[in-house]
Amino acid sequence: MPPSRRRLLAALAGAALTGCQASGAARPGPGAAGPAGSVLATPAPAPAASAPAASGTARSGGAEAGAPAAVPGSADPPPGAASRAGAVTRADLVSRYGQLEPTSWGFDGPGVLSRLPAGEAAIALTFDACGGPQGNGYDEALIGFLRERRVPATLFLNSRWIDANPAVARALAAEPLFEIANHGTRHCPLSVSGRSAYDIPGTRDVGEVVDEITGNRAGLTELLGRPPRFFRSGTAYLDDVAARIVSDLGERFAGFTVNGDGGATFTAGQVHSAVTAAGPGAIVLAHMNHPAAGTAAGIATAVPRLLDEGCRFVRLSEAVP
Structure with a gap:
């Protein structure tokens, strides 16, 4: 996908990820700031890796191998550096x-997976269930x-x-077609200083x-019999310090390349357009908790078109080492 197209799709997230929200999602914290004036980071490619995937073959979950944890002020941790x-x-x-001040706020940060590794031609469909x-x-x-249609996805x-x-x-957890991932406890933007995104208070x-x-x-570990590999915060917002904490806890923060349903606000036609525009290596973010939205109908027309064009779909763990 051309960089200009990716920036446009990322910018749509302004209303985009609010479909994930629900009133009372988090306690307001002192000094919580709204999205006005916030830095809206455009997702950047993840570090290159080589991991060919085969659609429909891998089971969900699975903890990553341990590696030295990130330390304050260090360079971006490599995938799985946790x-x-x-x-x-x-x-x-x-x-x-606890004493570090964050230097970024948005959709990107150390170790954030914003698209599949370089060379991966498949598309990863991801769906949030926000509660x-x-x-x-x-x-x-x-x-x-x-x-x-036997289309794998990460939920x-x-x-x-x-x-x-x-x-x-x-x-869903028992079904090999799907991989189950962590969407948080209270559905908060992930902040070490109480920042907010789209009027949703973040962690303080x-x-x-x-x-x-x-x-x-x-709870997911009990449900799956193993810890989840991937985490995405409410609204997909985080700061750079929180990103390192995710890695230190043994999970990988999964961002997105394409906002597929505008926070469950898109019509079926808009979903179709957004998803069919996803290029090789894209991570598509949409929602599975709003049955009245246009998500299902849009996916139902977009996916067959992409399959006809020779596209493959994978769970995140199939493509990410």
Whole structure:
């Protein structure tokens, strides 16, 4: 995809990721700032890697091999540069990062996966299930279409959505077609200083960042029998310090290349246009918790067109070492 096109699609995220939100998603923190004046980072390519994938062959989840944890002020950690889950404590991370001031705020940061590794020609469909008063729905038509066409996808489940849909969550977790990933505990933007995105208050400090990641991970580990590999915050916003915390906790922050459904606000035609514009290596972000939205209908026309053009679809773990 040309850089100008990618920037345009990323800019659509202004209304984009608010479809993930639900009122009461997080407690407001002191000094919380709205999105006005925030830096909107354009997703950048992830570090190059070589990992050929085969659609429909890999199971979900699986912890990454441990590697030296990132340290404050270090260069961007390589993919998987994290301690194994449980090898680092909340107190460790508060001590390590508690005095650092973040220098970025947006969709990008150290170790953030904004597209598939260089050379990967497939497309990764990812769907958020955000939970909360307006976010506990289940788009059965969307999931049914993916099942019918045997199209793999990575599903980012929020703790509240799982609590509201336990039987569905168990069924999805048991299905090899889908990979289950972590969409947080309270669906907060991931901030160490209480910043907000789209009027959704973010986590207020390092401790709350850790809680947002590990609270839901505990439930997902029980559900899956292993920790999830990938994490995406509410709204997909994070700062650079929070990005390092995600890595230190053994997960990889998954951003996006293409905003597929504008936070579940797009019509079916708009979804179709956005998704069919995704080029090789794109990570498409859409939602599976708003059945009345245009997501299912748009995906149902876009995916067959891309398949006819020879496109492959993969779960994130199939393409990312």
